[in-house]
Amino acid sequence: MSESVPIVAPPALEARGVSVTFSGRGSRGLARAVDGVDLALEAGQIVALVGESGCGKTTLARTLMGLERPSSGEVLAGGVALSYASRDLTAFRKRVQLVLQDPTGALNPRHSVYEAVAEGLRIHKYSGDERAKVADALGRAGLRPPERFFLRYPHELSGGQRQRVVIAGALVLDPDVIVADEPVSSLDASVRGEILALLLRLRDELGLSLLVVTHDLGLAWNIADRVAVMYLGRIVEEGPTEEVLSAPQHPYTQALLSVVPEIAGMKEIVLAGEPPDPTRIPAGCRFHPRCPVVASGEAARLGIEQACRTQPLPVLPLGGGHAAACHAVGSG
Amino acid sequence: MALLEFDDVSVTYRSHGTDVPAVRGVSLAVQAGESLGIAGESGCGKSTLVGTVLRLLPKSAKVGGRVLLEGEDVNEMTWGRVRAVRWAEASVVFQGAMHALNPVQRVGDQIAEPIVLHSPGTSDKAAKKRVSELLEQVGLPADRADSYPHQLSGGQKQRIMIAMALACSPKLLIADEPTTALDVMVQAQVLDLLTSLVRELNLGLVFISHDLSVLATTCDRVAVMYAGQIVEEGPASQVFDVPRHPYAAALAGAFPRVGDPRFRYAPAGLPGDPPFPGELPGGCDFHPRCPVSIERCATDVPPLLTVGDHRVACLRADERLNLLALTSEGEVGV
Numbered sequence: 145m146s147e148s149v150p151i152v153a154p155p156a157l158e159a160r161g162v163s164v165t166f167s168g169r170g171s172r173g174l175a176r177a178v179d180g181v182d183l184a185l186e187a188g189q190i191v192a193l194v195g196e197s198g199c200g201k202t203t204l205a206r207t208l209m210g211l212e213r214p215s216s217g218e219v220l221a222g223g224v225a226l227s228y229a230s231r232d233l234t235a236f237r238k239r240v241q242l243v244l245q246d247p248t249g250a251l252n253p254r255h256s257v258y259e260a261v262a263e264g265l266r267i268h269k270y271s272g273d274e275r276a277k278v279a280d281a282l283g284r285a286g287l288r289p290p291e292r293f294f295l296r297y298p299h300e301l302s303g304g305q306r307q308r309v310v311i312a313g314a315l316v317l318d319p320d321v322i323v324a325d326e327p328v329s330s331l332d333a334s335v336r337g338e339i340l341a342l343l344l345r346l347r348d349e350l351g352l353s354l355l356v357v358t359h360d361l362g363l364a365w366n367i368a369d370r371v372a373v374m375y376l377g378r379i380v381e382e383g384p385t386e387e388v389l390s391a392p393q394h395p396y397t398q399a400l401l402s403v404v405p406e407i408a409g410m411k412e413i414v415l416a417g418e419p420p421d422p423t424r425i426p427a428g429c430r431f432h433p434r435c436p437v438v439a440s441g442e443a444a445r446l447g448i449e450q451a452c453r454t455q456p457l458p459v460l461p462l463g464g465g466h467a468a469a470c471h472a473v474g475s476g
Numbered sequence: 477m478a479l480l481e482f483d484d485v486s487v488t489y490r491s492h493g494t495d496v497p498a499v500r501g502v503s504l505a506v507q508a509g510e511s512l513g514i515a516g517e518s519g520c521g522k523s524t525l526v527g528t529v530l531r532l533l534p535k536s537a538k539v540g541g542r543v544l545l546e547g548e549d550v551n552e553m554t555w556g557r558v559r560a561v562r563w564a565e566a567s568v569v570f571q572g573a574m575h576a577l578n579p580v581q582r583v584g585d586q587i588a589e590p591i592v593l594h595s596p597g598t599s600d601k602a603a604k605k606r607v608s609e610l611l612e613q614v615g616l617p618a619d620r621a622d623s624y625p626h627q628l629s630g631g632q633k634q635r636i637m638i639a640m641a642l643a644c645s646p647k648l649l650i651a652d653e654p655t656t657a658l659d660v661m662v663q664a665q666v667l668d669l670l671t672s673l674v675r676e677l678n679l680g681l682v683f684i685s686h687d688l689s690v691l692a693t694t695c696d697r698v699a700v701m702y703a704g705q706i707v708e709e710g711p712a713s714q715v716f717d718v719p720r721h722p723y724a725a726a727l728a729g730a731f732p733r734v735g736d737p738r739f740r741y742a743p744a745g746l747p748g749d750p751p752f753p754g755e756l757p758g759g760c761d762f763h764p765r766c767p768v769s770i771e772r773c774a775t776d777v778p779p780l781l782t783v784g785d786h787r788v789a790c791l792r793a794d795e796r797l798n799l800l801a802l803t804s805e806g807e808v809g810v
Binding site: 332 | 630662689741
């Protein structure tokens with residue numbers, strides 16, 4: 145499905161034509177949570193996957209981590225298709241680690257910091273010096289001196305420190321990739337920048353690849369090399385952060401940007417309603433029922449309204465450029 | 477007369493045999509039709525401060541100073557009067573309140589509950605009519621009254637909570653992190669709703685958030701709290717765009733301006749943690765974390781000085797009007 149431009153090293157993680165469907169409850173049909181996505185996370189790159197709740201971004205991230213199996217398409221790690229045999233998955237999960245939104249929920253309140261970080265090593269039967277490894281991971285996550293934190297419990301730590309413990313738990317296995325799902329949205333404003341700076345430094349110092357799932361465009365501007373905007377199971381715009389966030393092409397990206405409170409002077413485009421239901425994806429462009437270009441009559445003037453309502457858009461190709469899945473792009 | 481006035485309000489909690497000061501000498505006022513934002517980190521005392529308005533604090537809390545609701549001291553009220561004032565004079569939309577809805581009761585009945593409690597004898601028909609009005613006011617179709625909470629999205633549930641808070645036509649609305657759990661687009665919808673309610677109903681709004689950028693777009697004025705005190709207060713856009721206090725500058729810098737090259741690959745944070753209320757560092761309480769502190773910050777307490785329509789408590793406020801540039805270089809560490 146994809147025609148990727150040849151790159152020297154294969155991407156750390158890649159989705160090719162990935163769809164994930166869940167069976168709906170009761171009379172509802174299949175929910176197409178991810179509906180045909182091509183996405184590449186190059187080695188050493190930070191990609192922000194942005195969109196509203198329910199757009200499928202977390203499902204896509206889970207699929208890239210081998211936690212969901214795609215109903216069609218495939219996931220590649222380092223250019224090799226992911227095998228879902230349990231032994232292969234265990235080895236794969238050592239290389240791809242997850243950091244979740246709420247550090248308080250992610251940490252066992254009765255485990256000390258040492259136990260929390262060492263858990264991954266024990267699961268993967270690490271045979272070297274466990275203590276040194278844990279200390280090293282805590283130090284990298286910015287908890288110094290690490291020994292001072294070994295015997296602390298989560299309730300004795302601040303929110304930012306807890307998130308650092310979670311990150312240390314991910315780092316201890318020397319992963320190639322970290323997938324972070326809303327890593328700072330439950331943290332205080334002052335701590336947020338500290339954690340983002342840590343993620344950025346891990347990429348620079350360890351060469352880690354990072355996929356950050358978020359609804360926060362400010363976060364993407366702060367740390368991401370590339371931004372992929374997801375709407376109702378599809379990536380609707382993707383490209384280098386500067387281009388996507390400074391010159392957004394898709395009306396959905398434009399609307400998302402316009403409601404970021406920090407951007408002064410931009411005319412606010414508040415979309416009515418919430419993202420529609422993945423069990424009933426609209427025909428044509430899946431965004432057309434909420435699209436301001438269609439609603440304002442602009443699409444009719446451009447002579448594309450019929451296409452917006454009936455003609456589906458192709459999956460965005462991989463390629464390293466900036467692209468948007470919208471009938472209006474290039475027609476006006 | 478101000479709709480709400482905090483006059484030198486302090487709150488101390490009794491904990492393990494010692495008094496812990498959570499709020500220390502806060503003075504603020506909100507007029508009808510005005511919105512006031514209160515910003516600060518977890519534990520800075522912002523929720524405790526607004527808890528004094530409807531006497532919502534636990535028994536261990538000692539409140540000093542005066543909290544005046546339309547000139548009437550809340551602390552002098554009898555319990556009967558407090559109950560009458562709740563909902564009808566002032567009401568609260570709590571953080572994560574959408575989880576507070578009863579899952580097995582239709583939302584219309586939940587909105588009607590305070591109406592019937594405050595005016596016993598209200599007919600079912602009158603209550604229903606009022607519920608329809610309220611739903612329309614918060615931008616929901618009237619037939620949503622028959623829905624159960626699980627049939628509604630997060631944004632719709634938050635609208636229901638706002639409708640409930642408006643049920644007895646209060647003059648003051650207190651919103652404690654009302655959009656924190658919501659998506660960007662839904663957050664924008666709820667913020668627009670709050671702004672239009674302030675305008676249309678001439679409400680006073682007290683809006684608490686740790687996100688200074690949200691307050692800057694919604695509120696007329698913003699107060700920034702640190703360790704139980706106000707460190708800066710002024711017109712919202714000024715506090716956000718040209719903060720005078722280094723702490724306000726750090727909060728403003730934490731949310732990057734998308735498109736501004738200064739923030740690209742440069743997340744700005746503030747090292748360290750706020751002090752425990754029982755172990756204040758002395759001098760200016762922000763000095764251990766302050767990127768621009770000088771020697772006398774450790775010993776001298778900065779007074780909250782008024783300059784025009786702006787108040788700021790920093791010994792160096794005159795020297796540097798905008799400290800944003802300095803704080804954005806913050807070192808990472810614990």
